[in-house]
Amino acid sequence: MVNFNRFTLANGLKVLVHEDPTTPMAVLNILYDVGARDEEEGRTGFAHLFEHLMFGGSINIPSYDEPLQRVGGENNAFTSNDITNYYITLPAANIETAFWLESDRMLSLAFSEKSLETQRNVVCEEFKQRYLNQPYGDVWLKLRPLAYEKHPYRWATIGQDLAQIENAKMEDVKAFFKKHYNPQNAILVVGGNIKTEEVKELAEKWFGPIPAGDKYLRDLPKEVEQTEARSLTVNADVPLNAIYTAFKMPARLGENYQVFDLLSDILSQGQSSRLYNSLLKEQQLFSEINAYITSSLDEGLFIVEGKLVEGVSMEQAESAIWTELQKIATSLVSEEELTKVKNKSESIMVFSEMNLLDKAMNLAFYELLGDADLLNVEINKYLSITAEQIQQVAQETFKKEKSSTLYYLANA
Amino acid sequence: MLNRTIAPAFRQVNDINFIKPTANNLANGIPVYTINAGETELVRIEFIFENVNWDVRQPLQAVAANGLINSGTKTLTAMQIAEKVDYYGAFLQTEYGADHTNITLYTLTKHLPSVLPILWSVLNESVFPQHELDIYKQNQKQKLQVSLQKNDYLARKTFAHAIFGDTAYGSDINAADYDQLQQQDLLAYYKAAFQPANCTIIIAGKFVAQDFEVLNKVFGGAWENNAAVTKNDFQFVAEAGKDLYIEKPEALQSAIRMGNLSINRTHTDFPALQILNCVFGGYFGSRLMANIREDKGYTYGIGSGIASLKHAGYFFLATEVGADVCTSALTEIEKEINILRSDLIAEEELDLVRNYMLGSLLGSLENAFSHADKFKNIHFAGLDYDYYDNYIHTVKNITAERLKVIANQYLDWNAMTRVVVGKK
Numbered sequence: 001m002v003n004f005n006r007f008t009l010a011n012g013l014k015v016l017v018h019e020d021p022t023t024p025m026a027v028l029n030i031l032y033d034v035g036a037r038d039e040e041e042g043r044t045g046f047a048h049l050f051e052h053l054m055f056g057g058s059i060n061i062p063s064y065d066e067p068l069q070r071v072g073g074e075n076n077a078f079t080s081n082d083i084t085n086y087y088i089t090l091p092a093a094n095i096e097t098a099f100w101l102e103s104d105r106m107l108s109l110a111f112s113e114k115s116l117e118t119q120r121n122v123v124c125e126e127f128k129q130r131y132l133n134q135p136y137g138d139v140w141l142k143l144r145p146l147a148y149e150k151h152p153y154r155w156a157t158i159g160q161d162l163a164q165i166e167n168a169k170m171e172d173v174k175a176f177f178k179k180h181y182n183p184q185n186a187i188l189v190v191g192g193n194i195k196t197e198e199v200k201e202l203a204e205k206w207f208g209p210i211p212a213g214d215k216y217l218r219d220l221p222k223e224v225e226q227t228e229a230r231s232l233t234v235n236a237d238v239p240l241n242a243i244y245t246a247f248k249m250p251a252r253l254g255e256n257y258q259v260f261d262l263l264s265d266i267l268s269q270g271q272s273s274r275l276y277n278s279l280l281k282e283q284q285l286f287s288e289i290n291a292y293i294t295s296s297l298d299e300g301l302f303i304v305e306g307k308l309v310e311g312v313s314m315e316q317a318e319s320a321i322w323t324e325l326q327k328i329a330t331s332l333v334s335e336e337e338l339t340k341v342k343n344k345s346e347s348i349m350v351f352s353e354m355n356l357l358d359k360a361m362n363l364a365f366y367e368l369l370g371d372a373d374l375l376n377v378e379i380n381k382y383l384s385i386t387a388e389q390i391q392q393v394a395q396e397t398f399k400k401e402k403s404s405t406l407y408y409l410a411n412a
Numbered sequence: 413m414l415n416r417t418i419a420p421a422f423r424q425v426n427d428i429n430f431i432k433p434t435a436n437n438l439a440n441g442i443p444v445y446t447i448n449a450g451e452t453e454l455v456r457i458e459f460i461f462e463n464v465n466w467d468v469r470q471p472l473q474a475v476a477a478n479g480l481i482n483s484g485t486k487t488l489t490a491m492q493i494a495e496k497v498d499y500y501g502a503f504l505q506t507e508y509g510a511d512h513t514n515i516t517l518y519t520l521t522k523h524l525p526s527v528l529p530i531l532w533s534v535l536n537e538s539v540f541p542q543h544e545l546d547i548y549k550q551n552q553k554q555k556l557q558v559s560l561q562k563n564d565y566l567a568r569k570t571f572a573h574a575i576f577g578d579t580a581y582g583s584d585i586n587a588a589d590y591d592q593l594q595q596q597d598l599l600a601y602y603k604a605a606f607q608p609a610n611c612t613i614i615i616a617g618k619f620v621a622q623d624f625e626v627l628n629k630v631f632g633g634a635w636e637n638n639a640a641v642t643k644n645d646f647q648f649v650a651e652a653g654k655d656l657y658i659e660k661p662e663a664l665q666s667a668i669r670m671g672n673l674s675i676n677r678t679h680t681d682f683p684a685l686q687i688l689n690c691v692f693g694g695y696f697g698s699r700l701m702a703n704i705r706e707d708k709g710y711t712y713g714i715g716s717g718i719a720s721l722k723h724a725g726y727f728f729l730a731t732e733v734g735a736d737v738c739t740s741a742l743t744e745i746e747k748e749i750n751i752l753r754s755d756l757i758a759e760e761e762l763d764l765v766r767n768y769m770l771g772s773l774l775g776s777l778e779n780a781f782s783h784a785d786k787f788k789n790i791h792f793a794g795l796d797y798d799y800y801d802n803y804i805h806t807v808k809n810i811t812a813e814r815l816k817v818i819a820n821q822y823l824d825w826n827a828m829t830r831v832v833v834g835k836k
Contacts, residue, residue, distance in 0.1 A: 022450075022451065023778055024427070024774055025774060025775050025778065059416075060416035060417045061416070061417070061419075065696055065697050066697060066764065067419050069695065069696070069697050069764055069765075069767070069768040070422070070763070070764045070767055070768070071422040071767060071771065072424070072425050072767045072768060072770055072771020072772070072774065072775075073768075073771055074695075074696070074768075074771070074772065074775065089775050090771060090775075091423075091425050091771050091774055091775075093422075093423050093425075094420075094422040094423065094771075096420035096421075096422075097419065097420050097422055099420075100416070100419060100420050103416075104416050107416070117709070118705075118706060118707065118708075118709040119709070120709070121708075121709025121710070121734075122705055122706075122709050122711070122712055123712075124734075125665065125709070125710070125711050125712045125732075125733070125734055126712035128664045128665050128732075128734070129665055129712050129732050130712075132664050133563065133663065133664045133665045133732070134562060135558055135561040135562065136558075205414065206414075209414060237561075237662075238558070238561065239554070239557035239558055239560075239561060240554055240557065240558065269498075270494060270498055271482075271490065271491075271493075271494035272491060272494035272495040272497075272498045277491055280547070280551070281490070281491075281547060284547060284550070287550065287551040287554040287555065288551070288554075288555075307554065307558075309550060309551075309554070310554065336499070339499070340495065340498050340499045341498075343498075343499060343500065343501035344498055344501050346501055347454075347501030347502070347503075347519075347520060348501075350452060350453075350454055350520065351454060351518065353452060354450070354452065354454075354779050354781065355778065355779070356778060
């Protein structure tokens with residue numbers, strides 16, 4: 001149970017406070033409702049590049065990191081296809097420094113040319129390090145445009161290619177800031193050894209004067225229902241053949257989202273899971289095998305991926321995956337197997353409350369979903385799932401004509 | 413009108429409170445250290461075993477015994493172990509480190525009586541089935557093939573071997589080492605390493621007297637394993653620095669890893685060296701990050717650290733940089749080292765680092781688990797909580813002059829082994 005208080009400033013900024021007197025620390029987490037899905041084709045990778053620029057100095061404060069480190073704080077951020085999330089951890093006594101820094105960069109950035117030039121390079125190196133200079137690193141650059149034809153999930157957060165990042169201009173940066181970085185598009189969570197009254201005062205003082213800006217209204221293209229199996233074969237200098245199969249699944253707020261999550265747990269969570277025992281242990285077709293979901297705010301993906309044991313043919317490996325998927329689509333999971341994955345979900349939920357930053361991030365994310373209270377009742381959705389529901393979503397989902405498969409083959 | 417150019421007032425961290433464990437013994441003598449703290453009804457129990465019987469001809473013996481310890485016992489199959497642990501929502505993790513092997517159980521406290529007997533079976537009557545060993549060998553060899561295509565992995569492996577040779581710290585693993593793994597060798601290692609005399613139990617979370625009784629009932633009696641043990645003991649001699657280069661003509665980035673033998677936590681200069689390291693490459697605002705990432709844009713990240721092992725300490729620096737700027741990056745790294753040796757660190761920078769390190773220490777004590785981790789750092793180095801008092805005192809009071817002396821003593825480009833994998 002994560003307790004919280006909530007209020008909204010006149011400019012539209014939502015503020016949540018989680019009081020936790022057991023720690024001497026505080027966190028300030030701010031989620032902006034913007035991700036790679038809000039980019040234009042041909043200018044992808046921009047939400048993430050922009051996240052880097054948020055550390056390049058703001059209108060009144062030339063350096064973001066330095067004053068924070070000086071008060072014993074640390075910070076970081078991440079960008080996904082859906083959101084951009086910034087967080088600060090610092091001794092609770094110095095919480096005002098976090099308000100000062102975070103509010104100034106919401107007010108306005110410094111828009112320094114030097115920062116843009118450097119961060120373009122840094123992000124290009126990140127692109128190389130994570131996606132291009134690693135075996136299998138470009139899988140998601142290939143799989144996304146296979147699984148999505150219209151929705152902007154067809155590109156990865158890092159962007160479609162290096163050139164689009166290299167071409168980013170200062171005018172694009174300014175326009176992006178104006179469009180997405182304002183109080184109405186943000187959720188602020190403050191947690192730790194602080195009082196709600198104190199947070200109210202500080203929020204009014206530092207964030208209150210920021211103009212509301214325009215609310216960004218998202219209108220993204222929807223995927224047409226898939227009716228034909230898709231596939232792509234890639235040859236690369238990797239040691240092992242690999243297969244990646246993607247199925248569409250409901251958005252995060254979709255009715256059956258949690259059913260898909262449990263379905264992936266039954267197939268692939270830990271060493272008692274089905275795919276691990278059948279495909280890796282008994283049949284020894286794969287040296288690694290996994291199933292997981294992308295947890296996307298719009299229509300997401302259910303992925304099954306594996307690396308093949310040397311000498312195993314792709315046909316044999318793929319057909320063995322499908323046999324397991326058919327099995328769960330045609331027969332009910334046992335009560336014991338279902339209880340097992342539910343217990344595990346419950347336990348993971350309890351363990352996640354050990355960490356202050358995780359609690360703050362979760363509150364922000366569930367508030368974005370519509371109501372932070374959802375965080376505390378989410379587990380009930382998992383506990384009420386039946387074997388029949390699992391079977392039904394498996395039946396509806398695991399069809400060839402709804403699959404997109406990437407064959408990633410080792411060069412001979 | 414709010415003046416946003418003026419920073420709010422702040423305070424340096426003053427009170428840093430460590431929760432110290434209570435010490436106990438099981439009936440058979442195994443020492444148990446417990447940090448009973450936290451609101452939530454969950455607990456982490458670590459069974460920590462010293463690595464022993466190092467045999468250079470079988471560098472994977474301990475690694476594989478650890479990796480396969482939960483793959484079948486006299487009474488349970490691998491599948492049954494996993495199913496039972498999962499059924500109770502628990503997590504059983506095995507982790508092999510340079511000096512110790514940890515078998516860690518995370519569970520809701522209420523399930524302890526159900527879960528501990530499974531763990532007893534794992535620690536007492538593992539059989540290492542041949543079939544499981546064969547699968548392990550096949551899959552680990554495949555994973556190694558993938559790792560060997562990663563420049564940072566190759567750099568790490570090459571560096572460790574150059575510094576530590578054919579010891580447990582530096583062994584240069586290849587596929588053939590997996591091929592020679594034998595069931596009987598794993599069993600022999602298991603019987604030696606996993607016994608009460610070689611075990612320490614560290615508990616963190618909600619854990620009260622009656623939970624201790626449950627633990628003692630399951631683990632306090634005689635264990636099955638009791639073979640003779642030879643403790644690992646390694647000695648290392650520093651050699652002159654050298655360049656090691658593995659060329660990858662197709663590389664977009666080069667992995668750089670460099671460093672040298674240094675001191676470990678037991679040395680009185682260790683806290684001072686940690687402060688110097690922080691300035692150099694130990695945090696986001698470090699000189700390496702400021703120069704090589706934030707000014708030049710050569711890399712996504714660069715950092716340095718000091719690792720404290722039981723029989724050695726070492727300093728290291730690691731990064732991946734654009735292949736076209738690799739030589740320039742090396743020049744800048746050398747330049748930054750030499751500046752620390754020749755110039756005093758400005759008071760403003762040193763103050764910032766002091767505050768940052770104290771805040772970071774405070775932030776690293778957030779729950780029962782992290783307090784237990786702090787205890788492990790000192791306990792296995794043979795130190796007590798004075799170490800942290802001294803660390804805090806040193807952070808608050810060290811001078812720029814002293815750090816310059818430390819830099820000249822411990823930070824030397826010419827003494828470093830410098831590994832580059834990629835292109836220069």
